[in-house]
Amino acid sequence: MAGDEDEDLLVSDDPRRSEMAQFKEFIDRIALVTGAGSGMGKSVALSFAREGAHIVVNDVDLERANGVAREVREMGGKALAVRGDVSRAEEVADMLDRAVKEFGTVHILINSAGALGPSLFLEDTPEEDFDRVMDINVKGVFLCCKAATPTMKKNGYGKIVNVASTAAKRIASGAGGEYAASKAAVLSLTRTLGFELAPFGINVNAVCPGRTLTGMVVETAEHKERLKKIPIGRYATAEDQAHAIMFLCSDMASYIVGQAVDVDGGILLGWSDYETYAAGHKGRR
Secondary structure: OOOHHHHOOOOOOOHHHHHHOOOHHHOOOEEEEOOOOOHHHHHHHHHHHHOOOEEEEEEOOHHHHHHHHHHHHHOOOOEEEEEOOOOOHHHHHHHHHHHHHHHOOOOEEEEOOOOOOOOOOHHHOOHHHHHHHHHHHHHHHHHHHHHHHHHHHHHOOEEEEEEOOHHHHOOOOOOOHHHHHHHHHHHHHHHHHHHHHHHHOEEEEEEEEOOEEOOOOOOOHHHHHHHHHOOOOOOEEHHHHHHHHHHHHOHHHOOOOOOEEEEOOOHHHOOOOHHHHHHOOOOOO
């Protein structure tokens, strides 16, 4: 657990926040969420706020980050909006410095910032696009974890969740090969960091989202056709991903280290759509 100085840092005087929280351990924790100005990152930030956490909202778009920070404050929480490019070491260092200056520490880090890149064959992918995806998706995770580790070690407590993708475990659909490679690298970083940081009370894990309806992935006629390959019968919402991330940050997941949780409705379990699978098997459906 965190030292006494951190436990006493922020004591909520709003009883409503304590009453509505399901994960009591998040009350007055400080959560830094990258890419939190929209989509999945925004949902994660607001979900933690609903559970009583105070949020450092990072995004490359300061206006969007400020908007999410306002929503957090409207819930009764505290928030700091920080513009920062996670692929730039100096901006990541500044982000952590500002977070610690504002709140005294960081307990939770969610690496949600990401880039898809063009959906091209690798032989047609421009080097600059490859570099951009790798810089944001891989280097960004590395830099943010590196910057947050000292304060978490000082606390003797920390939760880090890296957002990967089901593309890390197969080829990418709707993105290029550089995206799949970047997310596979995130899983490797997660395993290594999980091993290195567990002795210091820091849990590092990852989620592998499947098709999720966010600003990066929207529902189209083509996506409706792809629903056939999702056993659960629907696309994930940003809230589905947020719930899995919150679980990995909760006390209930304190013995989980270096793992990648698939939040994909079962799509990685199958080789075909459910109807074709069922037609080839005897018995009840």
